[in-house]
Amino acid sequence: MKEISVSELKQWQDEGKEFQLIDVREPFEYEMSNLGGQNIPLANVLLEKDKISKDIPVVMQCRSGARSAAALNQLEQNGYTNVYNLKGGILAWAAEIDPELSVY
Template sequence: MKEITVKELKALMDNGADFQLIDVREQHEAEIAEIGAELIPLGTVPENVDKFAKDKQVVVHCRSGARSGNAIQWLEANHGFENLYNLKGGILAWADEIDQSVQKY
């Protein structure tokens, strides 16, 4: 599985890169802390496969990187995605390394 660090993600954002950012956490988690991603909770990924871009880089994140990793493995195995990147350390790493104002939970 391909990974991207929070510093690499921040660089993509700062440079205005054309990529998709997807959050697979639950709605109540996104209300606590979010970094501008499209919310597709893990349990709804199978019915939302069409919302994942196939023509550009897609960064998938969760709280720590486990659920997003599961989503990526499932999408790669069942739908042939090759453009998915797991955010290493998830939103916790973002809060630690990029933006301390993002609430950890």
């Protein structure tokens, strides 16, 4: 499984690198706080895989990294080779990048 740290993701954002961010948390979690990614809950990842790019890097993200790792494994089993797990999830983002971000 390929992983990306929150500092690497921040660098991608700052550089304007093209990538897709998928938040696999539930909609109520996404509404509380998010990193601006597209919300596709874990249970729907395979149902909505047509919304997930195969042409650019895709970063899967959740609260701590566990659900996004599960989503990444599902996608890899379906032929995706361009997916990364955000190590530590939104909790790591709040701790290292944006302490103002509200987390639960």
